[in-house]
Amino acid sequence: MRNILLFVITCLFALVACNSRDKKEPHAIEFKNVNQSITKSFSDLKTLDTFKIELTGRKPEEMVLTFTIKKADGKEIYNVKIKGTELLGSTDPNIDLRKEKDQIVFIKTIADDFFSDENFLEPAVMPEDKADNYVPDKPLYEELKKTGLNGFKYRLGKENNIYIAWSEKEQKVKIYYNCC
Numbered sequence: 001m002r003n004i005l006l007f008v009i010t011c012l013f014a015l016v017a018c019n020s021r022d023k024k025e026p027h028a029i030e031f032k033n034v035n036q037s038i039t040k041s042f043s044d045l046k047t048l049d050t051f052k053i054e055l056t057g058r059k060p061e062e063m064v065l066t067f068t069i070k071k072a073d074g075k076e077i078y079n080v081k082i083k084g085t086e087l088l089g090s091t092d093p094n095i096d097l098r099k100e101k102d103q104i105v106f107i108k109t110i111a112d113d114f115f116s117d118e119n120f121l122e123p124a125v126m127p128e129d130k131a132d133n134y135v136p137d138k139p140l141y142e143e144l145k146k147t148g149l150n151g152f153k154y155r156l157g158k159e160n161n162i163y164i165a166w167s168e169k170e171q172k173v174k175i176y177y178n179c180c
Contacts, residue, residue, distance in 0.1 A: 040150065051069050051154075053066065053115070055108065124176060
């Protein structure tokens with residue numbers, strides 16, 4: 001009987017020890033990949049293109065945000081991979097990102113807000129807008145005024161917004177504005 005009792009106590013002790021090792025740290029981040037898509041008119045005002053992002057990786061230096069746009073016919077017209085470390089660069093100095101968990105939360109917030117309404121620009125360029133020093137391709141800017149096609153912006157860090165639009169002339173997505 002004594003041996004059975006000793007065996008049961010040993011088993012219970014082992015079970016408790018195993019379970020306590022499996023518990024998460026009290027402030028651990030529950031990681032779940034971000035995978036979102038939305039349809040909007042972009043390359044053609046009469047059809048809907050599919051915008052998709054996927055955030056993968058568990059640590060900031062491993063994280064990658066993949067952003068793609070596919071036309072209504074399924075043809076991929078834009079694909080960019082943004083490293084987590086790029087998203088952390090040039091951030092607001094008032095944001096404390098010294099801890100890895102804060103960096104992960106920050107990157108996930110960028111991914112979660114990627115398709116907010118304010119990032120879809122309808123149209124990309126207003127007819128009365130004038131090109132300034134942040135316009136890398138003035139002919140594209142003028143083309144967008146005429147076509148009235150929509151644009152999309154996304155950010156890389158605090159002071160770097162990339163504005164993209166479809167060029168009917170060149171049949172590809174191009175950066176038409178790059179600014180703060």
